[in-house]
Amino acid sequence: MYGDGQSLVAHVEVGRPGSPADAPAGQELPVEAGGSIVSDFDVVETITLKPDASLVKSLGAHHTLESAVADLVDNCLDAGATKVVVQLLTSADQLVQVEVIDNGCGMDSSAADKAMTLGHQREYADHDLGHFGIGLKAASFGHADTLTVWSSRRDMVSVGRRIRRADFSKDFSCEVLSEHAAATAAAHRKRVTGTSSGTSVVWTDLRGTYRGTNADEARTWMSNAERSLRSHLGVTFHRLIAKEILDIEIIVDDIEYADEAIGTPVRAIDPFGYPASGRPGYPKNIVAESGDQQVILQCHIWPPKVDIPGFRISGKTGGSFQGFYIYRRDRLLQVGGWSEVANSSAHRQLARVVLDDETAIGSLLTMNPEKAGLRFEPIFRDALAHAEAADGTTFDSYLKDAEAAYVEGNRRISRRQPVIAPEKGFGPKLRKSIGAELPLLHSDALNIQWKRLSEDEFIDVDFGNSTLWLNSRYRYLFAPERGSLNDAPVLKALLFLLTHTVFEGAHLGPKDKDNIALWSAILSAAVEAEEAMRGD
Template sequence: MSGLTYTNVAPSAARLTESLRDIGYDFPTAVADLVDNSVDAGAGRVEIEIRFDGENSWVSIADDGIGMSSKSLLEAMRFGSRRGYGLRDLGRYGLGLKTASFSQCRSLAVVTRQRGSGRTSSRMIDLDVIAEYDDWIIYSPAGDEHVARARKQIADTGGTVVIWRSLDRVLPERRPEGGWARRRIENLAAKTAEHLGVVFHRFLEGSVGDPLVITVNGEKVVPWNPFAPDEPARVELPLQRFELSVGEVSGAVSLQCVVLPSRDRFSSATEFDRLSGPLNWNRQQGLYIYRAGRLVQYGGWFGIRGIDEHTKLARAALEFDADLDLVFNINVAKMRVTMPPQLRQLLERPINELCIRADDAYRKTARHAGDTEDAPGRSPRAAQMELPLQRESGEADGPVATTAGLALHSAAMQAGEYAAWSRILNVLRTQAPDVAAKLGLDS
């Protein structure tokens, strides 16, 4: 800055903190962002309480992680804290604790104690105080019953407790003590448990890091694995890896495609219904994007193809590490990513092949069900004997021909002849539309 005339203009604390409240969280994703911090702190247990008490309702997220020193706590309370993040850290911007909390409440308190340390520290941010003084005020709470309770909670184990109060984004402005407000708190607790079971299923299962236990109001969160690893009839395609280089950023991305069993091949009807997921079968199909083992976004094909009833059994895990955050343009709430164009092209063939397999599995089940309904007296053996005739007549050739079309498409891309391929494709669609359709190239 030598030789320059400049003025340091700090932003209005009151205005900026209010603006940051609308960064895009809902209640379950805000809680999940705080669980990220607990995981990064090496916690083996995270206890979440969501308690109704009228306008005094409160939320607590407590862990048994490594805790923080008094100095580290002050830094953590800073908007945009000055700390580095490792490749496996779930944190990213130094904003999550504050933005997630204030998306739901106006009062944030943090109580922490380092493992093996004899000292417990606590700090508080209140948006009403910031609004009154228009300054970035952090203070030590005194005589606070929730803080006192939190101190006792981590006195022996160490760890951190985050407390939300003044839940203005959770409770209705009118009648916060009413029955509707109580039911809303109860519903949010259930939705939060469900969301955490999806987002952190690998941690809860112990497939990433040490096993993690999360409780919501004393009940253990049950992991929901979208890929049904215990179902013997599922089909797991070979793992694929891609190298991405965008500007000066490079890293690896892995893709694991799975075709889930159809209803009649699931271990039980109950398990089939459970695996339909929070969004139900059709909207649960698609890509599941994992960042450092944590599920960030799921459902849909990112424009590679559309949602289809016939491909509802297709799911694919796409995983990247935090070194590719800029490439995927992950947002502060860690809820949304942008698919890099380079990767989208690489994924077209494996995703379409996965969907062909899923479509085939779906249609085989539908044909079998149709045979049974049309001729209830016919034996399963008789139905099986007819399948070779169906294949000879060309009824089941569609998936094979479509795979050939995809292979031609992919080969043109890998040979650097995509422009020539596009011209050939346009001619084929015009002069031989039936061939283009059989190859799956009619759209």
């Protein structure tokens, strides 16, 4: 019985030409397990079974917001885009619309129809990141009930298509949108990317976002979502960003002011950007062989107690990211994890392995549709067990070396921890001095600037923009000349040393909020006393 409650029954006519009854005398028919007889004589016709549109309901079920947006960025790269802008648009502090806009080659009407067709596999070029033909739909329907695509090719009419998940899951229907609406979208794209050519993917009727009525909770959810997305894109595309092949910006703003918003660049987060190896002789290439195929595993050991972006990713400790880092055309497909060839442990947290051989994908490794991890096939796991470096180092001995580096590192005297880099508001000499005394986290930077606040405030922490605002009402007390962006160096240096830890976390925790309230109260009282002592 099948899902529609009906059976498919094959009828064989006795004595029919070409049937088992007409098999040559003495010829034995194949016998399969269970004693059933199957041969080509049993085929009476071939039918085409079309997919049921209801499968759309399960599309993207395993996509996170981060992996879904990254999948859309893959499409942008395949279209030759050099700039991608991700817009997270809110209303009443809640996420209501996501847009991914690129300056790629764009699509005409025919290409747009194919892009919206489930499972359509175009002819992929050697450098393309697309693979399955479902990425756009799966990524979108994993998080939204309505997918709209606007696209323009140079000197061609702009096009628009819209799919409503509820309709698409019934009959794969897609709406063709007007040329006027598509031209309006192209004008918006030009304001965002600098060119009308390209594609805009828009998600509306979102699912899986914060739905409560607590404004603080909504803002916290939004801040965490942006931070996680920024980190994920920064590490996934770190090679392309570092090579200046790709520029990604993220905009978070109220939907009414989207056209006026300014994007913040995504910075590359290199998971191998350590200052020096944690073990002499590393990184080291270990070669795994399977038949005629060789795969090189570049084995790294991070230095112990270097907790910088790259080791720490998305606010999580580096121990969460030990394992394999698998690349395909400079795009990171797997961020850590041992894929059942080793076990995670605290002592192995310095061990990271690069696999950068796309010929292994499809033969020794199997990629999932979300491009968020790969399955190591049994033949590859067997090959790893016998893999060796030129000096005889095996995979197991590499793991032991990483464990030894961790243990030895914990015996050493503690060093100064890296701090967020100072940027706007700090003079070059002060920035250089801070960098000479403390290792810096270059994934983000702290600004200390002036703006007008209420009279009872001296400081305001803008966590999302990594900025400490000072009340310009009292600027004359510390910078009488008011002549420079980099004024009041002593005040700013003290405030940097006091507050930098707040801006280095993944979010504002209870302790951070309590410290901010404490600093604000004491500094506000102090500046009032300062003003009174000067007779102002």
